[in-house]
Amino acid sequence: MTEDIIIFTGSFGSGKTEIAINQSLAMLQKKERVILVDLDIVNPYFRTRDKREKLAEIGVEVIAPEGEFALADLPLISPEIKGSIQDTNRVLFIDVGGDEIGAKALASFYTVLKDTGYQLNMVINPYRPFTRNSEQIEVMLKDIESFSRLKINGLISNPNLEKQTDLNVIRKGHEIIRESAARLNLPIKYLTIEKSIYQKIGQQEFNEKIVLIQRFMELPWEEPETERNINKNGREPKD
Amino acid sequence: MVDRLLMRGNEAIGEAAIHAGCRYYFGYPITPQSELIAYMAKRLLKIEGATFVQSESELAAINMVYGAAAAGGRVMTSSSSPGISLKQEGISYITCAELPCVIVNIMRGGPGLGSIQPAQGDYFQATKGGGHGDYHLIVLAPSTVQELADLTIKAFDLSDKYRNPAMILGDGLLGQMMEPVEFKEYDINSIPSKESWALGSSHGREARTIVPFNLDAGEMEKINNRLKQKYIDMQKEAECEVVNMDNPDIIVVAYGIVARIVKTAIQKAKKDGINIGLLRPITLYPFPSAVIRENVHKAKKILVTEMSMGQMVEDVELAACGKAEISFYGRTGGVVISPVEILEEVKKLLK
Numbered sequence: 001m002t003e004d005i006i007i008f009t010g011s012f013g014s015g016k017t018e019i020a021i022n023q024s025l026a027m028l029q030k031k032e033r034v035i036l037v038d039l040d041i042v043n044p045y046f047r048t049r050d051k052r053e054k055l056a057e058i059g060v061e062v063i064a065p066e067g068e069f070a071l072a073d074l075p076l077i078s079p080e081i082k083g084s085i086q087d088t089n090r091v092l093f094i095d096v097g098g099d100e101i102g103a104k105a106l107a108s109f110y111t112v113l114k115d116t117g118y119q120l121n122m123v124i125n126p127y128r129p130f131t132r133n134s135e136q137i138e139v140m141l142k143d144i145e146s147f148s149r150l151k152i153n154g155l156i157s158n159p160n161l162e163k164q165t166d167l168n169v170i171r172k173g174h175e176i177i178r179e180s181a182a183r184l185n186l187p188i189k190y191l192t193i194e195k196s197i198y199q200k201i202g203q204q205e206f207n208e209k210i211v212l213i214q215r216f217m218e219l220p221w222e223e224p225e226t227e228r229n230i231n232k233n234g235r236e237p238k239d
Numbered sequence: 240m241v242d243r244l245l246m247r248g249n250e251a252i253g254e255a256a257i258h259a260g261c262r263y264y265f266g267y268p269i270t271p272q273s274e275l276i277a278y279m280a281k282r283l284l285k286i287e288g289a290t291f292v293q294s295e296s297e298l299a300a301i302n303m304v305y306g307a308a309a310a311g312g313r314v315m316t317s318s319s320s321p322g323i324s325l326k327q328e329g330i331s332y333i334t335c336a337e338l339p340c341v342i343v344n345i346m347r348g349g350p351g352l353g354s355i356q357p358a359q360g361d362y363f364q365a366t367k368g369g370g371h372g373d374y375h376l377i378v379l380a381p382s383t384v385q386e387l388a389d390l391t392i393k394a395f396d397l398s399d400k401y402r403n404p405a406m407i408l409g410d411g412l413l414g415q416m417m418e419p420v421e422f423k424e425y426d427i428n429s430i431p432s433k434e435s436w437a438l439g440s441s442h443g444r445e446a447r448t449i450v451p452f453n454l455d456a457g458e459m460e461k462i463n464n465r466l467k468q469k470y471i472d473m474q475k476e477a478e479c480e481v482v483n484m485d486n487p488d489i490i491v492v493a494y495g496i497v498a499r500i501v502k503t504a505i506q507k508a509k510k511d512g513i514n515i516g517l518l519r520p521i522t523l524y525p526f527p528s529a530v531i532r533e534n535v536h537k538a539k540k541i542l543v544t545e546m547s548m549g550q551m552v553e554d555v556e557l558a559a560c561g562k563a564e565i566s567f568y569g570r571t572g573g574v575v576i577s578p579v580e581i582l583e584e585v586k587k588l589l590k
Contacts, residue, residue, distance in 0.1 A: 220412070
């Protein structure tokens with residue numbers, strides 16, 4: 001199975017965009033060419049394309065609707081996406097829109113992806129309204145698979161209540177993902193914890209791999225950490 | 240199953256409405272509030288006896304609300320700025336017919352089709368009537384996702400209490416952002432009975448009509464007088480958050496999302512030795528004039544800041560009765576004010 005096409009799907013607001021940005025930046029340490037595709041046809045705000053310039057400066061190529069359509073609330077799919085899938089000289093991350101509706105956009109690449117292979121991950125935050133237990137998660141997973149025509153081959157556990165996240169919140173939420181993994185017979189690829197929260201709760205043992213992430217989509221009243229975060233994680237800007 | 244939820248503002252409004260016993264929703268999608276209509280579709284279709292309609296237009300939706308309210312249902316509609324303009328005729332009719340309902344406006348940049356980014360340009364429209372004739376809506380302005388949920392529930396209660404439409408006035412950012420939410424116990428049996436006036440089967444009683452007119456001028460004036468009395472009675476519902484009012488150098492007045500940005504500015508200002516007080520109206524109608532009047536003398540300078548060209552500032556000026564020097568700072572079109580901008584404006588005024 002290909003390791004260089006990594007797709008993030010999941011319910012609306014499950015954390016796909018943040019994880020996709022974090023994983024693309026981490027990949028820069030290993031691979032020369034990293035492409036991040038913003039395939040979000042659902043969200044009008046908080047999209048990868050909002051961070052495009054900064055990401056490009058660090059070395060992540062972002063593919064998203066451009067120019068006069070970048071800010072439109074239209075379900076646009078960039079023509080470069082298909083080319084980026086067929087290109088082999090790169091690692092490709094695809095950030096898909098939420099729910100089965102968002103996953104529908106993936107179906108347009110079904111014919112290419114079935115030949116190239118892919119890693120299709122479902123990001124789950126059990127504190128989100130429609131993925132609160134393993135029954136609901138199964139319904140969401142089946143819907144995403146049927147709309148995208150692709151098979152999900154791993155779960156990413158992202159249990160959080162943003163600033164109210166503590167160890168108990170992570171443990172209780174992660175347990176639901178474990179139940180789902182057993183029910184669906186799928187691996188948990190990793191558990192994501194926000195770096196600042198991990199520092200607060202101290203080192204913890206989980207059976208699964210832990211991936212620390214940093215938030216990039218800040219709110220206007222929060223300290224603008226984005227630039228610092230990207231510079232810290234990314235490669236030195238090329239001159 | 241977990242008890243607290245991480246919700247988008249738009250979703251929290253939907254869940255709060257259902258929590259408060261709302262079983263009828265009629266709406267038409269528009270960015271940035273479409274997640275609310277999508278949420279209501281997902282949830283209401285699974286509740287027995289509930290009705291969800293994605294109508295053919297905003298006009299149809301508000302008139303469906305009118306019908307459901309006349310039949311005694313707890314009913315809601317939602318939209319964003321241009322869509323709310325389309326609903327105004329219906330809102331005026333519902334107010335004249337003295338029916339309760341909740342209308343949500345997740346504001347975006349205007350005027351016209353405007354932009355899809357957050358704004359606060361509909362303050363006048365929300366608080367001064369909006370449609371034709373003499374009337375007001377009850378207008379509540381949340382500033383967090385939790386408050387969006389709490390005030391949605393309150394909007395239903397106030398709307399029933401006064402038999403007058405209530406509006407949740409939020410903005411695109413509040414609708415789209417995610418925060419943890421908890422839903423407190425709410426007893427649906429506490430909802431006041433509507434049997435004495437609602438339409439329905441007239442079997443065993445006199446037939447009733449609910450109409451938004453009276454062709455006799457004197458009788459129509461009586462309706463206006465009755466509405467006026469309600470608006471007087473409502474004044475006691477005014478609410479305002481008062482923050483950091485211990486000897487402030489300057490007082491900032493802001494509502495909704497802007498008040499949160501001001502709170503960050505307050506923290507930043509402390510590092511520079513500046514003490515900023517904040518008055519945050521939670522009800523925009525009735526406007527908390529008394530709280531504003533009691534507090535404005537506490538600083539020499541007052542700054543009203545909004546994501547508009549200056550609308551609430553007029554109500555602050557009226558409340559202050561000329562007792563304070565009032566300045567205004569605003570951004571529009573969907574541009575969100577930053578804490579740094581507010582702090583710079585404060586420093587300019589204090590020079």
